[in-house]
Amino acid sequence: MKNQIKFLAVLFLMFTVIIGCKDKENYSKINSPLETVNSDLHKIVVKEKIDGGGYVYLNVDEDGNNYWMAIANMPIEVGNTYYYNGGMVMKDFISKHLDRTFEAITFAESVRDTEQIQATAEYSHEHNHSPEMEAPAVITEKIEKAKGGNSLEEVFKNKATLDKKSVIVKGKVVKVNNGIMDKNWVHIEDGSQFNNEKDLTITTQEIVKEGDIVTFKGVIVLNKDFGAGYVYDIVLEEATLLK
CATH class of the missing domain: 2.40.50.140 (Nucleic acid-binding proteins)
Structure with missing residues (x-):
């Protein structure tokens, strides 16, 4: 499908894929509107990380500004410096997995250890601000449509x-x-x-x-x-x- 802009997280997790059959109660709920964050480069230092099921929650410092963010699971080292672009801020975000409410949290697609975005890690431009990432380029064998359904x-x-x-x-x-x-x-x-x-x-x-x-x-x-x-x-x- 053709949606035109990069994701964030949660995206554009947002955010990446959360695979697996889990109880719905393990997932988090958003109770308030999202706020856009500009796409400028962000340089952060990780102060704390918490495993959140499909996400990893990071307490970070950016030029003296301390805040929480979440990305799809990936190796993160506390104390290391990372970079990301864009992101979305969600207010009053309830993480059922952590049994915790974040007054504000930034969701980003991912972070990287270099300022430059690698060609293989570039943000998708196929979405109009979709709250998820572009589906991978896979070849799917023909599947017969359901009875009474549409291909x-x-x-x-x-x-x-x-x-x-x-x-x-x-x-x-x-x-x-x-x-x-x-x-x-x-x-x-x-x-x-x-x-x-x-x-x-x-x-x-x-x-x-x-x-x-x-x-x-x-x-x-x-x-x-x-x-x-x-x-x-x-x-x-x-x-x-x-x-």
């Missing part, structure tokens, strides 16, 4: 007429981001495409993992604005799993 090719080709309508789609999970904006974000592919769109983003309360073959029923929404500049060309909203 992703049909969804993308006929999205104008499907807007605000309930549809059923079946595909392989290629990306998962859980507990972002009180939703789980799932990318699926079924081996079909239209105009280079092959990846459908789904918001749900269901728990799935990468590699699962799933069937979802939800409502197609076009040009969905989740606030804070997060806009999707197309998304399947509030989807439920069909057995």
Whole structure:
């Protein structure tokens, strides 16, 4: 799919993939709007780190300014200096995993140990401020559409007429981001495409993992604005799993 701007975290975790079937109560809830952070380079020193399930929470110092941030799990050394660009600030963020409320926390896609962004680690520009990262470039074998459902090719080709309508789609999970904006974000592919769109983003309360073959029923929404500049060309909203 074609959404046009970089993620953050939580993103753009946001934030990276949180894989695995976990109890919904283990994920965190956001109770207030997000605030954008400029995309200037941030240089931080890690003062403390806490494992938060799919995230690692960092207490950092940036030019004398102390704050908390969260990124997808990656090796982090306390005392080391790291760099990141962009990010989103979330206020009154409740981490159920930590049983803690952060007055404000910055979510970033990742941090790095050099100022320069490596070509392989560049932020995705395929999203309009989506609260998750771009799905990986994978080749998915053709998956037969569900009974009474639509292939992703049909969804993308006929999205104008499907807007605000309930549809059923079946595909392989290629990306998962859980507990972002009180939703789980799932990318699926079924081996079909239209105009280079092959990846459908789904918001749900269901728990799935990468590699699962799933069937979802939800409502197609076009040009969905989740606030804070997060806009999707197309998304399947509030989807439920069909057995």
